[in-house]
Amino acid sequence: MDLQAIDLGVARGGVPVLEGVTFSLGLGRALVLRGPNGAGKTTLLRTMAGLQPPLSGRIEGAEDRIAYAAHADGLKSMLSVTENLSFWADVFAQRDIEPAIKAFDLTGLRTRLAGTLSAGQKRRLGLARLMVTGRPIWVLDEPTVSLDAASVALFADAVRAHLQQGGAALMATHIDLGLNEAEVLDVGKFRAVPRVSAQDEAFL
Amino acid sequence: MDLQAIDLGVARGGVPVLEGVTFSLGLGRALVLRGPNGAGKTTLLRTMAGLQPPLSGRIEGAEDRIAYAAHADGLKSMLSVTENLSFWADVFAQRDIEPAIKAFDLTGLRTRLAGTLSAGQKRRLGLARLMVTGRPIWVLDEPTVSLDAASVALFADAVRAHLQQGGAALMATHIDLGLNEAEVLDVGKFRAVPRVSAQDEAFL
Amino acid sequence: MSIWEYANPVKFIRTTDRLLPWFSWAALSCLATGLIWGFFFTPDDFRQGSTVKIIYLHVPAALMAINAWLMMLVASLIWIVRRHHVSALAARAAAPVGAVMTVIALATGAIWGQPMWGTWWAWDPRLTSFLILFLFYLGYIALWSAIEDDDTAADLTSILCLVGSVFALLSRYAVLFWNQGLHQEATFSADKEQNIADVFWYPAVISMVGFALLFIALVFLRTQTEIRARRARALMARERTL
Amino acid sequence: MLPDLGKYAGYVLSAYAVSLTLIILLVLFSVMRARRVRRELEDIEARQGRSTKEASDG
Amino acid sequence: MIALLKRDLMLAIRAGGGFGLGLAFFLIVTVLVPFGVGPETALLAKIAPGILWIGALLACLLSLDRILALDWEDGSLDLLATAPLPMEGIVTIKALAHWITTGLPLVFAAPALGVLLSMPVDAYLWVVVSLALGTPALSVIGTFGAALTVGIKRGGLLMSLLVLPLYVPTLIFGAEVARRGAEGLAVQTPLLMLAGISAGVVALLPFASAAVLRINLR
Amino acid sequence: MIALLKRDLMLAIRAGGGFGLGLAFFLIVTVLVPFGVGPETALLAKIAPGILWIGALLACLLSLDRILALDWEDGSLDLLATAPLPMEGIVTIKALAHWITTGLPLVFAAPALGVLLSMPVDAYLWVVVSLALGTPALSVIGTFGAALTVGIKRGGLLMSLLVLPLYVPTLIFGAEVARRGAEGLAVQTPLLMLAGISAGVVALLPFASAAVLRINLR
Numbered sequence A, B: 001m002d003l004q005a006i007d008l009g010v011a012r013g014g015v016p017v018l019e020g021v022t023f024s025l026g027l028g029r030a031l032v033l034r035g036p037n038g039a040g041k042t043t044l045l046r047t048m049a050g051l052q053p054p055l056s057g058r059i060e061g062a063e064d065r066i067a068y069a070a071h072a073d074g075l076k077s078m079l080s081v082t083e084n085l086s087f088w089a090d091v092f093a094q095r096d097i098e099p100a101i102k103a104f105d106l107t108g109l110r111t112r113l114a115g116t117l118s119a120g121q122k123r124r125l126g127l128a129r130l131m132v133t134g135r136p137i138w139v140l141d142e143p144t145v146s147l148d149a150a151s152v153a154l155f156a157d158a159v160r161a162h163l164q165q166g167g168a169a170l171m172a173t174h175i176d177l178g179l180n181e182a183e184v185l186d187v188g189k190f191r192a193v194p195r196v197s198a199q200d201e202a203f204l
Numbered sequence C: 001m002s003i004w005e006y007a008n009p010v011k012f013i014r015t016t017d018r019l020l021p022w023f024s025w026a027a028l029s030c031l032a033t034g035l036i037w038g039f040f041f042t043p044d045d046f047r048q049g050s051t052v053k054i055i056y057l058h059v060p061a062a063l064m065a066i067n068a069w070l071m072m073l074v075a076s077l078i079w080i081v082r083r084h085h086v087s088a089l090a091a092r093a094a095a096p097v098g099a100v101m102t103v104i105a106l107a108t109g110a111i112w113g114q115p116m117w118g119t120w121w122a123w124d125p126r127l128t129s130f131l132i133l134f135l136f137y138l139g140y141i142a143l144w145s146a147i148e149d150d151d152t153a154a155d156l157t158s159i160l161c162l163v164g165s166v167f168a169l170l171s172r173y174a175v176l177f178w179n180q181g182l183h184q185e186a187t188f189s190a191d192k193e194q195n196i197a198d199v200f201w202y203p204a205v206i207s208m209v210g211f212a213l214l215f216i217a218l219v220f221l222r223t224q225t226e227i228r229a230r231r232a233r234a235l236m237a238r239e240r241t242l
Numbered sequence D: 001m002l003p004d005l006g007k008y009a010g011y012v013l014s015a016y017a018v019s020l021t022l023i024i025l026l027v028l029f030s031v032m033r034a035r036r037v038r039r040e041l042e043d044i045e046a047r048q049g050r051s052t053k054e055a056s057d058g
Numbered sequence E, F: 001m002i003a004l005l006k007r008d009l010m011l012a013i014r015a016g017g018g019f020g021l022g023l024a025f026f027l028i029v030t031v032l033v034p035f036g037v038g039p040e041t042a043l044l045a046k047i048a049p050g051i052l053w054i055g056a057l058l059a060c061l062l063s064l065d066r067i068l069a070l071d072w073e074d075g076s077l078d079l080l081a082t083a084p085l086p087m088e089g090i091v092t093i094k095a096l097a098h099w100i101t102t103g104l105p106l107v108f109a110a111p112a113l114g115v116l117l118s119m120p121v122d123a124y125l126w127v128v129v130s131l132a133l134g135t136p137a138l139s140v141i142g143t144f145g146a147a148l149t150v151g152i153k154r155g156g157l158l159m160s161l162l163v164l165p166l167y168v169p170t171l172i173f174g175a176e177v178a179r180r181g182a183e184g185l186a187v188q189t190p191l192l193m194l195a196g197i198s199a200g201v202v203a204l205l206p207f208a209s210a211a212v213l214r215i216n217l218r
């Protein structure tokens, strides 16, 4: 089933940010969200991931199929790279963390505590987590922050492999990911008309 | 006076990361550090900023002339944009925060609490802080993370203006900043010969 | 040749490897002699009955508890001033030994207190100071184990040890002021030697020497262990970087 | 075999028991950890083909 | 779920994970009381059961901000929320891990600390029993407080404020059991009440905590 | 320096900044004590000065992790360290801000809480005086503890463990002043000692705190 946003409105801090967002993401495809800073990409992705309720409209095909990666990586600095990954694999009832470790070139860092990694290495570990979720739809918020060119390529390969296995990916980013097959959606055009926050409307 | 690194060795977590780093950064010039994830850029910049002692070699011309911007922005989420800026201006005994606000297009966000900004807006505020330090040498760690193209251009303009006023800038980044006049230094070639941490040497 | 030579970890391991058996056997024999003599072959005190036999454990443990802290203080100073790794690790190695000595002194004291004072615990100044000393040990050990980086941990704990020592002294005066106590005066001081009968004195001294030797042997062994652990970590790190 | 400890026997014996147990535990833990760490170190050294002695001579 | 429990326990015993710190705090609070109120044995013996209960409560309280705030800060909580675990399960496991690492050790340590306060002999049993029954409630209620304040940076003090009033019934009945036990009176009523509170709280509060946590994650 | 003080005070009074929380915690601890030890007026009156001191100390303790940890987490501490302020100045200002937002309100609140514990009339003056003299020491010692544990995530409990033994002399002399005052005895000696400790600590400890902080920032 496709992941669909139908006439979706999202708000942050009570202020409507985007309105009328409509798209559909089929399996095997990738969609890149673009838009200037503060456009509402993060807000939209959090809504898609089910972390906040939409203001209006609805989302379909998201139930229990989404693996979300946020600005923060959710790593435990006192656990090693493998321990961090195995934990998430356990949570998602998966077994094998080896492919993830290979795909993001973490082999040499296996026993290192996550807290001692460099910014880019942390990010790689955060992305490797996606591969142990077993979920078909990846929802990624600026996945390549702090990554060097080689790691961005690793990431693009991983996404491509995921798409080939029938997965899908929804990403927000400002830079070029090297994923030419991805469609692009500019969220700028969905900007909500400036008005008071949704919760304040009752008082007008 | 130039900012000079002379045969500098830096370590993180006690492990030598870079060795023999030598460069000199004259006023009016910009130097971009490049290197893959985990190469040691952050470590080098922290050392230059005086936050950690060098392992070997020395740094000249850094004393009280450096404004440092790290991965984290050091914003107080419960203070507004102007309050955050004024605080740093006060600390560095400067007065005027208007040019900084203009340069990073924060005018519309003035009274917003820093905690409610989007990732890119936060970053813009973090960079605006540099302009109220009055320090001639900017040391920046991945300054354009999360910034959209327009903001990257704003940043490049700000750096250019700073250079024209006789400032200097030392930056680590993975992406293109649009600063063509900047020299590039690949830290990869200074990689420390693999050996144990400096503090552990006594134990071998 | 200067004494600082032994601050070299490898040298330290080699030297102590040679010394360790001697100290261990000496400690064992002194402890055995002192305690067996004290337990089996001394008469009961006319006032305290057989409880006086507790003295052979209580006093040495109490003395070692204090001396261990002093040793840690000295080692911390050496680390701060001269940055010899062995001294930092020795301080780290001594802390749990000192803590156990403190617990022994507290436990034997409490067991002694029940028949003598009719209570397991009283807020007597000396007892209280010991409890505070125990808290300092706990904090010191907790801080060591909470910090990942070895040298940072050494730096922080040695400063804590210095500041803590000053506050421990202050606490001692505060506690003395706060409550006047029940506890025995120091009867084992050199000038009052005759205060205590020779029958009790000899085994007590032997036992004290035994505790001191045991402390030294344990600190040697544990320091070696810390050094080896550091070395293992260093080699592993090198292996990874290669 | 035991000397006559009178009415205080329980106290004296428990004092000795507690102290000796604590000391033995302390020694045991120290020795066990020493052994373990030593073995680990020797493993690593064997793997890397160096020993403490060589290192110190070198 | 098991994975989460395992991870939380592992993190607790890792360096800086705080296992045993609750215990140490309990010890220290108990030691401070005589410095404050003076060293008279009779006085101390009288207030001992109450002080032990208050000390245990404070030790729980101080460790609450590790339950959820750490996971919130590094983003794991967002990720856990999108994982195939029910939110109720997450908060229950978190409370359980907190009890194992904090509440349970307190129960075992209480008798030793009773000695320091010259607690009457009859009190020991009841202090231990009341703590064993009461600390699970403290952990579960504490998790609720942690869920309420999870979005607030360093909200430790605010959380204490919210949680302390909720602790009052548990404290009253727990301390009452201990105090009556010390004086040799019948403890049945407060004991039943305490058990009832614990059971009720463990059964029902996780739903509230989960709801609150969902709101905070929005 | 003034700017830093101003910012810290401003942050404290902003929503969620924790101003007044110390006070509220103080209130709640004082209120819990009767629940724990039972409602007898005579008993409460006797322990009142001590409880007030312990309550004040715990309220200070619980707010310590806001002194430096927040600034560490969001990166401001790194930036402050590269700013033209001496590290000793930074820690002193931080301790001062903590005292103004936590210690000082406690001094003013103590009499009101004394009423709750039926404290004897003579004690009020001395409780206030001893708290006024002692709380600065608590803030400065606390800042040392905060600096020691600044790199440790949610190190609140570890910090308590390190700080509480250091609080002992202050607590003993402070509570002694209050207790003697309550009984109408001479308070001169402990009062002098308390003042001496405060003065010494304020003069010397910031150097240790600054050293420790520098090590932690490395």
Ligand code: HEM
Pocket (backbone or CB within 6 Å): C055, C058, C059, C062, C063, C105, C106, C107, C108, C109, C110, C111, C112, C113, C114, C116, C117, C126, C127, C128, C130, C131, C183, C184, C185, C186, C187, C188, C189
């Ligand atoms: C938990 C409680 C106790 C602690 C922490 C404690 C602590 C100490 C310390 C630190 C010392 C050595 C001080 C010195 O020699 O200057 C000592 C010595 C001594 N203690 Fe205790 N004590 C405790 C209970 C008792 C009890 C109940 C008794 C017996 C009634 C007792 C009898 C002695 C004696 C006879 C000495 C030797 C004094 C001397 O000659 O120096 N202690 N104790």
Ligand SMILES: Nc1ncnc2c1ncn2[C@@H]1O[C@H](COP(=O)(O)OP(=O)(O)OP(=O)(O)O)[C@@H](O)[C@H]1O
Pocket (backbone or CB within 6 Å): A012, A013, A014, A015, A017, A035, A036, A037, A038, A039, A040, A041, A042, A043, A044, B116, B117, B118, B119, B120, B121, B146
């Ligand atoms: N509490 C609030 N009140 C008003 N506006 C808010 C609040 N919180 C967030 N906003 C605004 O909502 C908008 C959406 O933010 P969001 O984080 O979704 O943007 P984004 O597209 O992810 O930006 P970036 O590319 O910078 O990450 C921003 O303009 C932000 O300033």
Ligand SMILES: Nc1ncnc2c1ncn2[C@@H]1O[C@H](COP(=O)(O)OP(=O)(O)OP(=O)(O)O)[C@@H](O)[C@H]1O
Pocket (backbone or CB within 6 Å): A116, A117, A118, A119, A120, A121, A146, B012, B013, B014, B015, B017, B035, B036, B037, B038, B039, B040, B041, B042, B043, B044
């Ligand atoms: N405690 C530690 N022990 C061993 N190695 C460490 C430790 N801490 C950091 N490192 C390593 O030091 C190296 C330098 O890290 P640094 O953060 O300086 O890299 P960087 O160039 O900034 O990378 P990025 O581009 O990803 O930000 C990394 O390889 C990192 O894994």
Ligand SMILES: [Mg+2]
Pocket (backbone or CB within 6 Å): A041, A042, A043, A141, B118, B119, B120
């Ligand atoms: Mg965003």
Ligand SMILES: [Mg+2]
Pocket (backbone or CB within 6 Å): A118, A119, A120, B041, B042, B043, B141
């Ligand atoms: Mg970096």
